[in-house]
Amino acid sequence: MRHTLEQALTDAIQTAGIDCHGQALDLHAPNQSSHGDYATAIAFRLAKVMKQAPTQIAETFIQALQPAMATQATLSQINGFINITLTPSARLLHIEAKAEYPVTPRRILLEFVSANPTGPLHIGHGRWAVLGSCLANLLRAVGHRVDTENYINDAGNQIALFTASVAAAKAGEAIPEDGYHGAYIQTIANGNTDPVTHMLSQHESDLAAIGTHFDHWFREHTLHANTAIPDALAHLKTHCYTHDEAVWFKSTAFGDDKDRVLVKSDGSLTYFAVDIAYHWNKLHRDYDQLINIWGADHHGYVPRVSAAVQALQNGHTQTELTVLIGQLVSLVRDGEPVRMSKRSGDMIYFRDVIDDIGADATRFFLIHKSSDSHIELDLDLAHQKTAENPIFYIQYAHARICQLLQKVGDPPDVTIHQIADAYTEADRPLLQCLMHSTDTLLDAADAYAPHQLATYALELARHFHRFYETNPVLTSTGVQKAYRLWVIGQVQQTLQRVLGILGISAPTRM
RNA sequence: GCGCCUGUAGCUCAUCCGGAUAGAGCGUCAGUUUGCGGAACUGGAGGUAAUAGGUUCAAGUCCUAUCAGGCGCACCA
Secondary structure, three states: OOHHHHHHHHHOOOOOOOOOOOOOOOOEEOHHHHOOOOEEEEHHHHHHHHHHHHHHHHHHHHHHHHHHOOOOOOEEEEEOEEEEEHHHHHHHOOOOOOOOOOOOEEEOOOOEOOOOOOOEEEEHHHHHHHHHHHHHHHHOOOOOOOEEEEEOOOOOOHHHHHHHHHHHHHHHOOOOOOOOOOHHHHHHHHHHOOHHHHHHHHHHHHHHHHOOOOEEEOHHOOOOOOHHHHHHHHHOHHEEEEEEOEEEOOHHHHHHOOEEEOOOOOOEEEEHHHHHHHHHHHHHOOOOOEEEEEEEHHHHHHHHHHHHHHHHOOOOOOEEEEEEEEEEEEEEOOOOOEEEOOOEOOOEEEHHHHHOOOHHHHHHHHHHOOOOEEEEEEEHHHHHHHHHHHHHHHHHHHHHHHHHHHHHHOEEEEEEEHHHOOOOOHHHHHHHHHHHOOOOOHHHHOOOOOOOHHHHHHHHHHHHHHHHHHHHOOOOOOOHHHHHHHHHHHHHHHHHHHHHOOOOOOOOOO
């Protein structure tokens, strides 16, 4: 909605011949719904260059634009802010209109989780699983084409230690000091499947338990099985040099703070070299953008991978690399931080959390905070946190509506203009909230911030519960009944859509 | 030491490229109910947005410094 309104106003400004000196309208929702549906502070930004008071500029804008907008909105001015208040029917029409997102569709490869298959997923992996799957849904919702990928490090020292640990357990021998000591090692040893295969299927089932599925599972060993690695390194050759018998990539030429080793002096490859081959592979798969979600413990790794991706494209960037860094989840027990270590086996597994508080509550708990903020999970309070989890407030709103709609049966056949007569000012916050849903989706997608949808859903549920309290539907009649049914129907559809993106169920009863 | 992230109500968090009186949930206090599901609603108390400067018509938001917490600074993966 914001976009079409902005466009209409911008056109009207041009027609009126007003010079904005490059300033955009930049519509935003006023913090008080009574001010209007949208507002712009452009008068303040033009005050200096136009040498006029903001209030005066605002008046000029309003007089020039009001005629063009007359059928759908009223423009007004408070202390220089230009407020736009839509007519009730315009508001309803905008809510009902099929959302169109002004985005240029991109082909995106989104990589996340990418946990080593040397142990079960822990709560930290869970955060990336939830964030990644929500982001994929969100980007798809606004029109992008997204493939999701889980990269499996199934080669190298850690895997060797892991399989050796299982082998030792199988033989009844002591597990190597630097091996893996979790209880799951014995479980795998008791079975007959390959340890890595076993672990991967467990990852898959844990992820499925919160409704997360990947389009691709990319296994590192496939890079070693062909010439992928030497091919990729050959492409970097002009940016490499030999020093102390090791081969270095001159990543400082692309913004890194030091050069990086690709081939060690003993002739073996670094992890980075393999990762370059992996990204080289990605670059060949015809995507416009590569997005990687990494935990904050890997943020130091960003510059060198960005450098490599730039170098591989020889400065002609066709595929953009975006690395999203999420902060870590830490655990607290009895007020003391719990140190998780995969090797010692002192872990809180993601599956335990899901089984404990349920998939919906787990997803909401992990998604409703910005990925820039740390999550501290108090194990003793885990259950209480569940009871406090606002997801039930949202789901209850949806269930309430569904039960009601079921009782009503078929909705009456009326037009927007007919039901607009039943609008009252008290409904404005709810209707504005509904109208802002497409804006919210767009903003959240632009910022790669699906947590904004969780906040939005909470807000919408709150407005709905308030509306529901004072607007009986079943006992109302005529236009009023039709209007109320329409409103709650829109709430239901919007909640279902947003919860769908968050991967959380929208129950019809609870 | 250097780099990245964070610091907002008792607790957990929002606040959308700087905008109007900083908002929710939980907790707390006082109310609403024989209701279209009360897993709800209404109202109150609770804030120097870590601290100190700066930029701006306007700063929780941008810049600088300090303090506190998390994470990272390998020829590990």
